[in-house]
Amino acid sequence: MQKIVDDIAAQMASKIEKGTVASYIPQLACVNPDQFSISVALADGSLFNAGCAQTLFSIQSISKVFTLTLALGKLGERVWNRVGREPSGDPFNSIVQLEHEQGKPRNPFVNAGAIAIADAIIQGHQPKETLAEILQFMRFLADDESIAINEKVAHSEELTGERNASLAHFMASFGHFQNPVDAVLGTYFHHCSIAMNTVQLATAGLFLANSGVNPATGYRVVSSKRARRINSLMLMCGHYDGSGEFAYRVGLPGKSGVGGGILAIAPGNASIAVWSPGLDTIGNSKLGTEALELLTQKTGWSVFGK
Ligand code: GLN
Secondary structure: OHHHHHHHHHHHHOOOOOOEOOOOOHHHHOOOOOOOEEEEEEOOOOEEEEEOOOOOEEOHHHHHHHHHHHHHHHHHHHHHHHOOOOOOOOOOOOOHHHHHOOOOOOOOOOHHHHHHHHHHHHOOOOHHHHHHHHHHHHHHHHOOOOOEEOHHHHHHHHHOOHHHHHHHHHHHOOOOOOOOHHHHHHHHHHHHOEEEOHHHHHHHHHHHHOOOEOOOOOOEOOOHHHHHHHHHHHHHHOOHHHHHHHHHHOOOOEEEOOOOEEEEEEOOOEEEEEEOOOEOOOOOEHHHHHHHHHHHHHHOOOOOOO
16 A cells, blocks of 8 residues: 555656646735655554645645535434535535525535534534534544644634625525524635645545444444445545546545545545645646545545446
């Protein structure tokens, strides 16, 4: 496995076309695009890294996997009253379907869906308490107390978050919100701004690769049924309108973020985190996807067969 990840990192280092760093969040625009890392956490808890695996990056929408997991823990099946389970076929920040579907987002991974999930998990608490809970969950999953929110990124998102504010107010106009829109948005922007490296992220995703149990810590995080279902949502919706392409090329449940990270799950085998800040036109990491494509070719881990 070490040779495989070393080979992949070497191939990525030689690429000329690295994609474009997200610019609509100014703090993300200043990240050096010339970086790559990969961490593979095997289901037995062993870990293999290549590239700058200790460098922190903004996990952005990858956080939506973990807020969904928290929401399912708190609300159970009632989560599905707030968001659907269908791929959207639209960009991550699209508003169009919300009008046709009475303000109910198609899935928990588009921005509108994750904002609705943030509203659901606040449950009458202060946003600060909810954020502390999300952060504590990430630290528990990654077995690393150092994980923190990058306040500069959160502030940058808040300043330029008109689109997300539109989505939130539009949903609230249907009477769906239980908390003030600003509190929900603040929670959403901050959980997107959690900074992690690929080692921490691959470890945090292990419970999804191992039927709900984190083998690194021995703790059961969710039931095996729930882990399977979260994986299904990642496969169908984790890359927005690029989910079909990601399934075709990589063949794993995955969740991308505009910070350039991707968490991919090879059920029964591994949790994989890759990071390269340059994005494709849809907003998914360009080299991250190429690296995962190589990894599944070399390992035969695609859920669709060898
Ligand atoms: N925080 C980002 C946003 O709201 C998340 C988007 C993403 O990672 N795709 O726009």
